[in-house]
Amino acid sequence: MRGAKLLQYLILGAILVVVPLVVHSGYVMQILIMLAIYGILVLGLEIILGQTGLFSLAQAAFYGMGAYTSALLALRLGWPIWLATIGAMATSALFGAAIGFPVLRLRGDYLAIATLGFGEIFQLITNNWNSLTRGPMGLPGIPRPHVFGIMFDRTMYYYMIVAIFFIALITAFHLCRSFLGRTFRSIRDDEDAAEFMGINITKYKILSFVIGGIFAGLAGSLFAHYITFISPDTFTYTDSEMLLAMVFLGGAGTVIGPVIGAVILTLLPEVFQFLVQWDMFVIGVIMVLVMIYRPQGIWTSDIRWPWSRKDPALAAQGK
Amino acid sequence: MFLQQLVNGLMLGSVYALIALGYTMVYGVMKFINFAHGDVYMWGAFFGLLLARYTGPHFLVILPLVMLLTGLLGAAVEKVAYRPLRKAPRLVVTTSAIGMSIVLSNLALLLIGSETFPLPAMLPVRVFHIGNALINTTQILVLGTALLLMAILYWFINRSRYGKAIRAASEDRETAGLMGISMDQVSSVVFFVGSAMAGAAGLLVGIYYDAVYSTMGFTAGIKAFTAAIIGGIGSIPGAMIGGLLLGVVENFGASVMSNYTDGIAFAVMILVLLFKPGGLFNAYIYQKRV
Numbered sequence: 001m002r003g004a005k006l007l008q009y010l011i012l013g014a015i016l017v018v019v020p021l022v023v024h025s026g027y028v029m030q031i032l033i034m035l036a037i038y039g040i041l042v043l044g045l046e047i048i049l050g051q052t053g054l055f056s057l058a059q060a061a062f063y064g065m066g067a068y069t070s071a072l073l074a075l076r077l078g079w080p081i082w083l084a085t086i087g088a089m090a091t092s093a094l095f096g097a098a099i100g101f102p103v104l105r106l107r108g109d110y111l112a113i114a115t116l117g118f119g120e121i122f123q124l125i126t127n128n129w130n131s132l133t134r135g136p137m138g139l140p141g142i143p144r145p146h147v148f149g150i151m152f153d154r155t156m157y158y159y160m161i162v163a164i165f166f167i168a169l170i171t172a173f174h175l176c177r178s179f180l181g182r183t184f185r186s187i188r189d190d191e192d193a194a195e196f197m198g199i200n201i202t203k204y205k206i207l208s209f210v211i212g213g214i215f216a217g218l219a220g221s222l223f224a225h226y227i228t229f230i231s232p233d234t235f236t237y238t239d240s241e242m243l244l245a246m247v248f249l250g251g252a253g254t255v256i257g258p259v260i261g262a263v264i265l266t267l268l269p270e271v272f273q274f275l276v277q278w279d280m281f282v283i284g285v286i287m288v289l290v291m292i293y294r295p296q297g298i299w300t301s302d303i304r305w306p307w308s309r310k311d312p313a314l315a316a317q318g319k
Numbered sequence: 320m321f322l323q324q325l326v327n328g329l330m331l332g333s334v335y336a337l338i339a340l341g342y343t344m345v346y347g348v349m350k351f352i353n354f355a356h357g358d359v360y361m362w363g364a365f366f367g368l369l370l371a372r373y374t375g376p377h378f379l380v381i382l383p384l385v386m387l388l389t390g391l392l393g394a395a396v397e398k399v400a401y402r403p404l405r406k407a408p409r410l411v412v413t414t415s416a417i418g419m420s421i422v423l424s425n426l427a428l429l430l431i432g433s434e435t436f437p438l439p440a441m442l443p444v445r446v447f448h449i450g451n452a453l454i455n456t457t458q459i460l461v462l463g464t465a466l467l468l469m470a471i472l473y474w475f476i477n478r479s480r481y482g483k484a485i486r487a488a489s490e491d492r493e494t495a496g497l498m499g500i501s502m503d504q505v506s507s508v509v510f511f512v513g514s515a516m517a518g519a520a521g522l523l524v525g526i527y528y529d530a531v532y533s534t535m536g537f538t539a540g541i542k543a544f545t546a547a548i549i550g551g552i553g554s555i556p557g558a559m560i561g562g563l564l565l566g567v568v569e570n571f572g573a574s575v576m577s578n579y580t581d582g583i584a585f586a587v588m589i590l591v592l593l594f595k596p597g598g599l600f601n602a603y604i605y606q607k608r609v
Contacts, residue, residue: 106592109413278429
């Protein structure tokens with residue numbers, strides 16, 4: 001079983017390595033890179049929303065904060081990019097803690113609306129603080145990474161970002177299986193019971209926001225140094241809604257589910273080109289339908305494929 | 320100057336109050352934040368625009384029609400997106416509401432467009448002087464209509480049969496159900512009335528700013544929600560007073576820092592949630608839950 005799983009990952013990895021050698025399409029590479037960035041971003045939201053059950057509508061703001069921090073550190077202070085990325089992760093984590101600390105006393109939809117307010121304040125600041133962010137004109141000319149004087153082209157960036165995505169995925173997997181993941185889920189499932197068991201709710205909720213912020217900051221930094229231009233309208237409330245839809249469609253509470261959701265919703269407008277402006281509308285419809293018919297999302301941990309071996313417990317019952 | 324700001328603030332606030340009533344009534348009965356409410360308000364403005372184009376700019380004809388249409392829209396939204404989730408966890412319903420909000424706002428964008436549309440003038444503009452403040456006929460129309468509608472709603476909630484059912488349902492849903500109140504009916508009525516109020520607000524704002532556009536629902540929705548929590552969510556007089564208060568605060572704040580006008584509401588919202596989550600009227604609904 002474990003060998004088969006490893007084989008699956010190896011096959012997937014091999015495909016991802018071979019793709020740029022076979023497909024010489026900038027368009028496909030662009031989509032794959034954006035998929036990896038969104039993948040990291042939804043992993044962060046999965047930890048906040050799926051594992052800890054905190055309804056955050058600020059993930060796009062954390063993402064934007066990472067992008068802006070990284071871009072500004074590289075542009076204004078001339079920091080090397082890997083250092084700017086760490087700076088971006090630290091800033092997003094810090095702001096995760098900063099909003100987490102006061103806001104986390106709120107529950108459920110109150111938290112949703114407070115984080116939404118936070119996201120809007122981020123929008124207002126990036127749009128109006130012209131001397132720092134150049135407002136709606138955005139920040140152009142963000143440097144691409146380079147090694148030994150060679151600038152990263154799209155293919156090199158692709159390999160780098162796929163590697164980072166897999167590191168993020170494995171980190172998220174291990175995190176969710178660790179003590180931390182169990183603590184997060186206990187808070188999600190019953191906050192009062194978790195508190196009775198001696199879990200410091202506030203501490204772990206903030207930690208959840210910090211970890212989610214780190215993922216978002218990383219994704220933001222990768223985005224900024226790939227696209228080389230950022231402006232406030234990439235990090236709006238609509239983007240937060242989209243991330244939310246990815247997590248819920250894929251399956252909140254699983255690690256791989258949200259990534260699948262991200263793949264589906266990123267590919268949707270690309271595959272159905274005729275949808276052009278209808279993509280957000282379709283996402284809205286999907287959100288409502290998923291909530292009504294399959295609130296656990298398409299990927300759940302107890303999913304049984306036709307080819308997967310029978311569950312021993314079920315086999316014992318003769319089913 | 321002070322008086323002028325106060326007049327403008329009260330006028331804007333009365334509109335926030337109208338929208339806030341929908342949030343607070345829905346929260347009272349169904350205990351979730353109807354994220355799609357702001358978009359129903361936007362549709363109110365669009366219905367007003369369409370009606371004004373095809374039936375002529377007669378305010379007294381348009382207002383009831385807009386309220387009827389948005390009311391039906393709200394009731395339909397409830398039936399499609401929330402009724403199947405009556406027994407689901409609250410976050411599931413909230414997510415469904417966010418999905419519905421995306422659907423409604425994008426539908427307007429796709430069907431009507433992303434431009435800003437002017438509304439035909441509904442009444443001749445005359446300007447009156449009160450002391451050193453100016454107030455024009457449009458402002459009087461907006462403030463007057465909003466106050467009148469709130470008075471009617473107040474009567475409806477406190478004196479009518481349905482109002483009684485709504486109050487009973489927001490106090491204790493299960494017991495109200497046992498007493499023979501149909502939750503389906505109450506939900507439909509709540510959504511109809513709340514959405515009709517929001518639709519009227521959309522029309523009034525459209526008339527006042529002479530502008531209707533597809534993204535107007537988002538900010539207005541958040542501000543009205545802020546108004547609802549200032550007053551204490553679930554409390555109807557709270558929503559009215561919270562709305563007026565927020566309008567005044569925002570207008571005075573805007574005269575100090577005009578770039579961050581919208582930020583004032585968000586900041587107020589976060590502060591209220593942190594320090595007085597029950598709001599001014601210390602809504603018992605919130606206390607019961609937390």
